Amino acid sequence: MKGFGNMGDMMKQMQKQAVKMQKKAEEIQEDLKERVVEASSGGGMVTVHVNGKQELLSIKIDPEVVDRDDVQMLEDLVLAAVSQAMKKSQEMYQEEMGKLTGGLNVPGLSNLFQ
Numbered sequence: 001m002k003g004f005g006n007m008g009d010m011m012k013q014m015q016k017q018a019v020k021m022q023k024k025a026e027e028i029q030e031d032l033k034e035r036v037v038e039a040s041s042g043g044g045m046v047t048v049h050v051n052g053k054q055e056l057l058s059i060k061i062d063p064e065v066v067d068r069d070d071v072q073m074l075e076d077l078v079l080a081a082v083s084q085a086m087k088k089s090q091e092m093y094q095e096e097m098g099k100l101t102g103g104l105n106v107p108g109l110s111n112l113f114q
Contacts, residue, residue, distance in 0.1 A: 039085035
């Protein structure tokens, strides 16, 4: 019956580790909220800022790119800059969460902490 006691100790240890991991993940989340990536398109005509939580913070548009006869170009530039910034932000998020898991890809783990 001694083996069952060890199993209980292992479960308690696993629970402690899970709590520590969750606390660390929350700290990473707070840090990522403060970290900002920038991306631009059209040679800097459109610039966007996104934080590490994939929240769009700002969009800057050079007035010279605003042409009421070519709204499609402006829309494309905004879309390209936002897409690029979101990708950078996601990569930063994955890198930080990878540090938490020691580089292991734990399915569903990153979803738990978003």
